Amino acid sequence: MDEKEIIIIAAIAIPISLVIIVIVLFSVFARRKNRMLQEQEEAKKVFDRELAESQIEIREETLRNISWELHDNIGQLMTLAKIQAQMAQEKPEMMTEVSETIGTGIDELRALSKLINPEALKSLSLKEAVSLEIERFNRLKFIEAKLTINGSVMPIEANTQIILFRILQEFFSNTIKHSKASTLKVVLNYSEEELSITAEDNGVGFDKSDDFLGIGLKNMKTRAQLINSTLRIDSEEGKGTALTLKYKFV
Template identity: 25%
Template sequence: NGLLWLSTNKGIVVFDPQSEKIKATYDASDGLQNNEFNQNSYFKNSKGEMYFGGIGGFNFFDPDNIVDNSYAPPIIITDFKLFNRSVDVYSDLTVDEYSLEKSIFATRDIKLLYDHKVFSFEFSALNYIAPKKNEYAYMMEGFDKDWIYADRERSITYTNLEPGNYIFRVKGSNNNGVWNEAGTFINITIEPPWWKTWWAYSIYGLLFFSGILALVKIRERELKREIDTTRKIEAAKIEERINMRTKTSQDFHDEAGNKLTKINLFTTLAQNEASENSTLKEYLTKIQENTKELSSGMRDFLWVLDAGKDSLYDMLKRMEDFGNSMFESTETRFSVTGIDEKFKQLILPMEVRRSLILIFKEAINNSLKYSNSKNVFIIINFEKPFLEIKLVDDGSGFECNQKSEGYGLKNMKARAEKLNSTLEIFSAKAKGTQIKFRGNITQMGS
C-alpha cells in the first residue's frame, strides 16, 4: 500500500511517505515483544509477512491483516473535583457546601463561588481498543488561548481563575490517532465576591458621586463665606472712603469756603474805599476774580469728593448745569442731549469725573469767550463700552493747526490722553468749532 513499517526503540511505526505523516504506532501494549527493537533485525517473506527482532524475541505479522481503528470515540467528563475532592450529586457529603444537581457527564453548566479557587476535571475517550493510547487536548475558553495537548493525561486542575464566564472544552482520539474534534464542553460561571458585584459597584459609584457632591457643596459654602467676607470688607472699605471723602469735603467747605467768602467780602469793601485809586482798584478786581475762580474750582473739587455723585449721569448733569450757568445771561442758546437715566448705573472713578468736567468746562469757557456763537450744543452718545461727548458751536471758529493751539487746548488733550481716550478738534474760520471726546469707559481709570 506504499506504507513503510519501521522498527524503532519505541515500537513499530507505520509511516506514509506521501503525506510524510505517521499513520500508526504499535508498542508492547499491542502484543509486541518489547518496545525496543534491534538494528538490521528485520525480514519479509514471500507471503508478505514481516519479521522484526527485538530485545525480548521477535514479532511477525501480515500487514494486510492489521486493520486500523477509524472510530472517533465519544468524549465525556467523568469527574469534577473541588479542592481535590470529588463533588457528588445532591449529597450530604458536600465539598465546601457545594454539590451537583446531576451527574457531571450530563451537566452543561456549573456555577462556582469566588472562593472556589481550586477545581479539576477528569475526562475519557470511550475507545476500548488499546485505551492507553487514547490522547486528549483541552482548552478553557476565556483563559487558555489555544488547545493544550495532554497526550494520555486524563485530568486537568485550574487554580485562582478570576470571576467571570468560561467554557471548558475537551477532545480526544482513539489508539490510531482518530480525533473526535467536537469533543464535549461545560459552561462555567465563577461568581464575583459581593464587593465586586454590579450592585456593589453601583453603591460605590453612588457613594463616590455623593462624596464629590458633598465636597462641592462644602466648597461652595466656603467660597460663599469667603465672597461674603470679601464683600463685607470691601463694603466697609468703601464706606470708610465715602465717610472720609464726605468729612474731607465738609471740613474743606467749612474752612476754605468761609475764608474765600471773607476774602471776597473784604475785597468788595476795599474796592469801595479805593474808588479814587485806579491802580489799587484794578488789583482788588483781579483778587476778586481769582477768588471767584478759586471758589468755582473749590466747588468742582468738593463735587468730585461727594460720594453720592459718582455716576456718569451725575457728571453729565454737572456739565449741563455749568453750561446753563455760563450762558444764562447771554443770547447764546445752550443745550445738552443724550443724557440717559441708565447712566446712573455707570460708576466713574473720581479722577475720571474730574478730568471730564475740567475738559468740558474749558471747552465751554472757550466757546463763551471767543466763538460769538448763537448756539452751543453738547451731544452725548454711548455705545457700550465707548463714550462720546461732542461740543458743537456755530461761532467764528479758528484755523486748526498745531501752532494755533493754546495752553487750554493742549491741556484738554493731555487730560484726554491720561484717560486713555482721544480728543479731536475740528474748526475753521466762520464755520464753527467741534470738540469730540471718545474713550472706552472701562479703560478710562486704568
C-alpha cells in the same frame, strides 16, 4: 579626548550653561520689571499732578463765576429792587415788581448755592456738573446752550470724571470768551463700551494752520491721553469749532 571625557565635560557644561541662561533671563526680567514699575510710578505721578491741577482750575473757574454773578447779576437785581422799592413809596402798585425782582434774586442765589459748597461739587457726577454749566449759560444769557444725553448713564471713576469735566469746561470757556458763538450744543452719548462726548459751537472758528493748539487745547489733549481717551478738535474759520471725545469703559 575619549568619549568618556566628552560625556563628563558635557555633563558639567550643560548644567552650568543652563544656570547662566537662567541668571541672564532673570536679570533681564528683573530690569524690565523695575523699568515697568518706574514707568507706572511716573505715570501715576503725572496723573496725580494733572488731576490736582484740574481740581484747582475747576475751583478757580467756579470762584470766578460766583464772583461775577454776585457782583454783576445778583448785585444788579438787588440794586433794581431797591430803586423799585423807593419808587413804590409813591406808587404802591409797583410793589408787585419789587416782589418779582426780589424773587428772581432769590432764585439766582439758590442756583448759585449749588456751586459754593466744595463738597457738593466733589459729589457731582459728570452729567450733573455739565448740566449746571449749561443751565448757567442759559440763565445768564451768555449763549443759547443745549445738553442732550443719550443712553443709560454709566458709572465713571470720580477722578476720571473730574478730568473729563475740566476738558469740557476748558472748551466752554474758549467758546464763551473767544468764539463769538450764539449757540452751543453738547451731547453725552453713553453705550456699554464707551462714553462719546461732542460739543459744538457756531462761532468764528479758527484756521488749524495758525498754530491753533494753544496752551488750553494742548492741556485738553494731554488730559484726554491720561485717561486713555481720544480727543479731536475740528474747526473752520466762519463755521465754528467742535470737540469730539471718546472714553472707553474697558
